[in-house]
Amino acid sequence: MSQVFFSLTLALYGCSTLAYLLYLLRTTAGLGIWANRLVLAGFSAHLLSTIHRFSSSGHLPITNMHESLSFFGLVIIGAYILIERKYKVTILGPFVVPVALMLVIASSAFPMAIRELNPALKSNWLWTHTIMAFISYAMFTIAFGTAVVYLIQQYFLKKKRLGALFQKLPSLNTLDDISYRCLTIGFPLLTVAIITGAIWAEKAWGTYWSWDPKETWSLITWFIYAALLHSRLTTGWRGKRASLLTIAGFLIMMFTFIGVNLWLPGLHAYK
Amino acid sequence: MNIIVVGLSHKTATVEIREKVAFSPNQIEKPLKELVALDGIIEGVIVSTCNRVEIYATTRDIAGGIARIKRFMADYHRLALESLEQHLYNFHSEAAIRHVFRVASSLDSMVVGEPQILGQIKTSYGYAAEYKSSGIILNRFLHKAFSVAKRVRTETKIASSAVSVAFAAVELAKKILGDLSDKTVMLIGAGEMCELAAKHFLNSGARGVMVTNRTFERARRLAEEFGGEAILFEELFEHLHRADIVLSSTGAPHCIIGPKDAEEVIRRRRFKPVFFIDIAVPRDIDPRVDDVENAYLFTVDHLQEIVQANLAQRSLEAEKAEEIIDQEIGQFFKWLSTLEVTPAIVALRTRFDEIRRFELEKTITSWKELPPDAEKRLEALTMAMMNKLLHTPTKVLKQAGQGGRVDLYIDALRQLFELESLQHENEELELEE
Numbered sequence: 001m002s003q004v005f006f007s008l009t010l011a012l013y014g015c016s017t018l019a020y021l022l023y024l025l026r027t028t029a030g031l032g033i034w035a036n037r038l039v040l041a042g043f044s045a046h047l048l049s050t051i052h053r054f055s056s057s058g059h060l061p062i063t064n065m066h067e068s069l070s071f072f073g074l075v076i077i078g079a080y081i082l083i084e085r086k087y088k089v090t091i092l093g094p095f096v097v098p099v100a101l102m103l104v105i106a107s108s109a110f111p112m113a114i115r116e117l118n119p120a121l122k123s124n125w126l127w128t129h130t131i132m133a134f135i136s137y138a139m140f141t142i143a144f145g146t147a148v149v150y151l152i153q154q155y156f157l158k159k160k161r162l163g164a165l166f167q168k169l170p171s172l173n174t175l176d177d178i179s180y181r182c183l184t185i186g187f188p189l190l191t192v193a194i195i196t197g198a199i200w201a202e203k204a205w206g207t208y209w210s211w212d213p214k215e216t217w218s219l220i221t222w223f224i225y226a227a228l229l230h231s232r233l234t235t236g237w238r239g240k241r242a243s244l245l246t247i248a249g250f251l252i253m254m255f256t257f258i259g260v261n262l263w264l265p266g267l268h269a270y271k
Numbered sequence: 272m273n274i275i276v277v278g279l280s281h282k283t284a285t286v287e288i289r290e291k292v293a294f295s296p297n298q299i300e301k302p303l304k305e306l307v308a309l310d311g312i313i314e315g316v317i318v319s320t321c322n323r324v325e326i327y328a329t330t331r332d333i334a335g336g337i338a339r340i341k342r343f344m345a346d347y348h349r350l351a352l353e354s355l356e357q358h359l360y361n362f363h364s365e366a367a368i369r370h371v372f373r374v375a376s377s378l379d380s381m382v383v384g385e386p387q388i389l390g391q392i393k394t395s396y397g398y399a400a401e402y403k404s405s406g407i408i409l410n411r412f413l414h415k416a417f418s419v420a421k422r423v424r425t426e427t428k429i430a431s432s433a434v435s436v437a438f439a440a441v442e443l444a445k446k447i448l449g450d451l452s453d454k455t456v457m458l459i460g461a462g463e464m465c466e467l468a469a470k471h472f473l474n475s476g477a478r479g480v481m482v483t484n485r486t487f488e489r490a491r492r493l494a495e496e497f498g499g500e501a502i503l504f505e506e507l508f509e510h511l512h513r514a515d516i517v518l519s520s521t522g523a524p525h526c527i528i529g530p531k532d533a534e535e536v537i538r539r540r541r542f543k544p545v546f547f548i549d550i551a552v553p554r555d556i557d558p559r560v561d562d563v564e565n566a567y568l569f570t571v572d573h574l575q576e577i578v579q580a581n582l583a584q585r586s587l588e589a590e591k592a593e594e595i596i597d598q599e600i601g602q603f604f605k606w607l608s609t610l611e612v613t614p615a616i617v618a619l620r621t622r623f624d625e626i627r628r629f630e631l632e633k634t635i636t637s638w639k640e641l642p643p644d645a646e647k648r649l650e651a652l653t654m655a656m657m658n659k660l661l662h663t664p665t666k667v668l669k670q671a672g673q674g675g676r677v678d679l680y681i682d683a684l685r686q687l688f689e690l691e692s693l694q695h696e697n698e699e700l701e702l703e704e
Binding site for chain 2 (some may be wrong): 150153157158162166167171172173176177210236237238239240241
């Protein structure tokens, strides 16, 4: 059952990504509406698949690589749908939805079998710690998509190439607003995730911080976003350099999330 | 029945001529009444804007109708027809329908795609409806023109881009700064284009204006006009950081804002972007300002390029619009034709039926001894004959209606069968609407 919904999710995200990319390149107005409907349908299928998995395993489906990647994709799409509604920026879809699609495709490459929950994870902290982390990651992903669009728009403006794509993408101001909003939601959540993680670590392993690769890289991610927000709040830093740093933060975050699990052995690597 | 159009526009007459033949909306009742009182003119609508004066009317006599309307336009404004006539154009039938559809869709406007014309025609039609100078045909015709214009606007992008430098600047500002309602404009120097752009920014919701000029008195006067703030030219850099949009058009021989100044300004406004527009020749703002992060410099040439591109886009869209109009003309023409054919067919049938009943009555009363059910059978016989006789003419008339040669047939019918009632019926129909 969960498998059927998962395949449906993949198909719908694929179609919606295609629709979003076409919407970006073509002038047909209906495409944006369809892309939006498809992503909504994909999200529903994804949610059902996740809920089904949750009810049959009895724990939050984030305990192996397949589950975490898929769950990450789910949270990104959920957050994206809300932001698209709020800011009326369908045009951000081509820069965010493909990221989620790739995550879900990647997740399908890992074994899907439900396994017995690792005893170390049987704790209520699992909920708070990971859900906080996932939402903050989703926010950073949308900030990343927005930063990419910002750089594109700025390039068009500086080069005076004001074609159809320029007309279609949102204003610099809107992009800046969305990006800042995402960071101000994502950063406190990441902070809470790291703190709850430390408390949980103390309970489970007896120490708050053990410089496990995941912990180290999370801290690096945290510092990047902290620097970004700090300079924004003190000197009003924004624009090109802020966008570049947002993109850098996203890449490091992705490495923290995927790379550390796959290549760096440690306490957090649940394959 | 034919639709005719007589008028002049920016394409055929200068503003001096257009002024002289314009009809004031305050006194539109009189010319409308006079128009429909003209011999042979049945319905009439007068459209009078600053770019065109046109009269739409229906008549049976195309050449006569056009001539009488031309005469009316000249006489009403006390002009010599000989001097006015060279500026007038006229259309009838399909060409007239096409012309009005194009005008309403803003394809015939000075700036193709400008949105005002549709509203102006609606107002003009409103007067005609109020004073009852328009009837069944023009009512339907103008409503059709409005729906065609709406289709053109929604199905093509004819009106979606800025085609003046000032508007292009506003559009661009929105792409950089988003909502303009909390944005401030700084005007450096004066000049027609600068002031026009400032006006457009204020109309688009900009919060305020600062004005500076080497002659402070001028700055003060302009600031007063815009409800803004006048600034001493020497203190420009103390206020520049407050502006989100900087419009510059001084006569200075060298640049007054350099990249260093721009950097300083941007830093002081906490890196919020600034949209610089340089309208001056020679330039007021160093081109290197564009290299400063969060500063976006556009010259009048850049804006001009945008306008050119938009105009090219519009003419492409205009082609699509012409296709839409072609489709709609066909439909409307069909309606117009059946409108005339139907009463003709009815009149013809009535005439035949009158004769049939008359003869039937005569036969029956003259018969001394009527066989059983003879009356019924005679009735059936004459009905069948009449229907058979009328079948082909009815079919041919309907086809003629769609082919557009309907007047010829109706005229012939009227004469051949003495259908005097036909004319009256048509007019009654018009009055009912």
